[in-house]
Amino acid sequence: MIPVTPISDAAQFVRTHTRLAPASPDFLTEVQLHLADQVFDLWAQTETVSGRTDAPPPFWAQAWAGGLALARYVLDHPETVAGRRVLDLASGSGLVAIAALRAGAASVTVSEIDPLALDALALNAAANGVTLGPALGDVLDTDPTPAADVVLVGDAFYERTMATRVLAFLHRARSAGATAFVGDPGRAYLPRTEFNALESYAVPVQRELEDAETKLTTVWRLT
Template structure:
């Protein structure tokens, strides 16, 4: 039912768009993503307007999300036995990776109900159990770790960096967009390489994902 609902929503935006199960490279994960095979065409003006007004970002696996998922699989100690919240979860890729890596509890949080539906569908697809939230600020300060992937694409979201530790003891932020990232409590751990699925032919610079860490004093 959830996948059918997502497909209907996607079809209302792009009549010929299809959701297909896509395996994520260098991971054991798979997601329901938009099928690039039948979207190799120019969008009409009306389609462009609809996409810009209500982008189906939950139907993509963005580079930062893929990088975060790979990182957690390689470094499970970040989430093992911990309570984790994935902020701006989108497709749920980071939340699912955390659950696969042994997190005690994972909450996928996104303000878009369609994204929450995508997280549910993708959790089922990967055989994991998640909790769900539409409002980060209604959550209690009870999390060990806040995961944030590809949320800083809009610079208006930068003030959120000050809020993540209000609900969790630590935060991991993956971002490929902000080149002048400066914040007194966040330090860069390393640079990761990834790309968006389906491939949007983004500039190479957006395939370089920085991973930042902050910890409550």
């Protein structure tokens, strides 16, 4: 079960510390998100207001390169998700989930462990006029439930343990008949030999977060 945040009005907290803007003005304008200009400052605010020194980073307040590339791919190739049941892992802002719905997915279930992210997801879905399916917590050690035809993963291979768990889940999903797509900007723990590259993009990113102006980001399909 997802723990309840002690922030008294989490949705208002998200609104106050973000601005509604295109996911990427120079790369992906079809989706609007509540984004923070200073993620590290927002992280400090989250810890202060929640009273938690272990509050997770506000991944939901940025459109990360892997998610941007995967959302771009889905919008440009709607046949990837059209009419299918989609699961968006580590959904964060909901960028990829919203893109999938815009591309004609029959339904999109999201998996996210940060309670604030769930509020951001709801706000972002409303801002884009779409309705997300169930919001699940950590599903990585389970079988894919509810059943999914397509699993989407934007930028989740940044840490070894997380990458191992995500890959194992994707293998189980594939065994159950799902197709898995990953957007990744060259993170260290993506096992490239497990995937086929589909398309690459030069994605604009924040230098504060990525130490670069753009990241070459690839959309992969699990083989």
